Amino acid sequence: MSEQTTQTRPRISRRIGAIAESATLAVDARAKALKAQGRPVIGFGAGEPDFPTPDYIVEAAVAAARNPVNHRYSPAGGLPDLKAAIAAKTQRDSGYAVEPANVMVTNGGKQAVYNTFAALLDPGDEVILPTPYWTTYPEAIRLAGGVPVEVFAGADAAYLVSVDQLEAARTPATKVLLFCSPSNPTGAVYPPEQVEAIGRWALEHGIWVVTDEIYEHLLYDGARAPSMPVLVPELADTCVVLNGVAKTYAMTGWRVGWMIGPTDVVKAATNLQSHATSNVANVSQWAAIAALEGSLEAVDEMRAAFDRRRRLIVDMLNAIEGVHCPVPQGAFYAYPSVEGVLGRSIRGRTPQTSAELAELILDEVEVAVVPGEAFGPSGYLRLSYALGDEDLTEGVTRIQTLLG
Known part of the structure; x- marks a missing residue:
């Protein structure tokens, strides 16, 4: 009897089994895996600055690692x-x-x-x-x-x-x-x-x-x-x-x-x-x-770069028919509505949701974006502009070519 009871119990607890994988990390992991295969994927998924940690912070860590107290x-x-x-x-x-x-x-x-x-x-x-x-x-x-x-x-x-x-x-x-x-x-x-x-x-x-x-x-x-x-x-x-x-x-x-x-x-x-x-x-x-x-000087430099990219990505996204992207005033994300694109035939496929559209964009032009379903209702995409200017321009240009 106890054996049968054990066999019918779920292997994973209901509490943990109900957790959805982090969509942003999943998109980033898929983009990196495709890159490792030699494909020219550009990833807009991860909310991660593309700058290195400032040197003075790294040096403080090196000094701390040498101090046995921190072991x-x-x-x-x-x-x-x-x-x-x-x-x-x-x-x-x-x-x-x-x-x-x-x-x-x-x-x-x-x-x-x-x-x-x-x-x-x-x-x-x-x-x-x-x-x-x-x-x-x-x-x-x-x-x-x-x-x-x-x-x-x-x-x-x-x-x-x-x-x-x-x-x-x-x-x-x-x-x-x-x-x-x-x-x-x-x-x-x-x-x-x-x-x-x-x-x-x-x-x-x-x-x-x-x-x-x-x-x-x-x-x-x-x-x-x-x-x-x-x-x-x-x-x-x-x-x-x-x-x-x-x-x-x-x-x-x-x-x-x-x-x-x-x-x-x-x-x-x-x-x-x-x-x-x-x-x-x-x-x-x-x-x-x-x-x-420490000083916020390095932060100011990063913010200036993000600001430049912010204006560029919003202009490029809003140039696409059916896309509407409000101008973000903070962070490093653009969140365009793509409801005007859904239901349109694109290279023989007709995406009905932003998840389907994100999959199509990755399959057809090798650009990774996160669909709105990860953050609430369908109909939106999130693109992080915390990546290099060249990749940003190339990635959005590919999307323009696909959806234009």
Whole structure:
């Protein structure tokens, strides 16, 4: 009897079996695999700066690797020096005063997202999720037992949800609002007055805010992205700020992120991390200290390059019949609507969804893009312009040739 019971049980737990693969990483992996086969694939999939990590950060890591102190375990919540540097950087860059006790260092931004939702959510708690969303958010919410509630704003609304939309989605089960500005995947930036209005709405209804600020330094055209708890100070006790060094300092592979929140939430998340991963690699933490305490000169140079590419890719995409791409004001993504292309015959195929269109683009012209289904509704594509100018021009030219 017990043998039969064992055989009928699923091999993989339902909780983990329900997780979808990261679509952005999957597209990037496929593009790299095709490149390894010698095919001239151009990948717009990964949200990863094409610049090397600045030399002074690398040198700090080399020095840390030589110090035997860093060959041992360190506190699960982060090195005290890094937590102090994060607190100082947060005050410097956003005017948000926090103490090191409000900070926990994580293995990249994704662990900060997961730890935060694990600390805040009980089964059935709802999280309002402005859509299009970063592909990891709903999976982290579900893993924590929560229920993502999508609130969609399309290209016609510049991908910005309104307070009225949020209010319409609120129920007695609503516990958290996820907020991301500048946005991945759209590059949209909420104006300060809208950030404050959303914060006031959350405060009025006792809703936690988890705000992802990892693209805070990648802003264009004079856009500003103020931190919500700065505009609404009363929100600090029910707000968690997520951030990291990956995007700003071209450090995606170093895996250092953090969460800032009330001390009880940080303590709970640290307890979880102590069992899940222990400390973040000490060498990476010292590299992050150097990044946060150093000059932003290298960041300014990267942003200037991203700005140039941003204007180029938007102009090229909008030149394609049936494509509409709002001008992103932050991050390094273009998020065009391709609804005007769907249903059209292209080289003997008629894509009905953006997933089918992305597959066609890869098959026919060897350009990898991420379909809108990874971030919410179909009908959109995400293209990262954090790649070289030559590849960007060649890749979009191929798409123009295919769809033109």
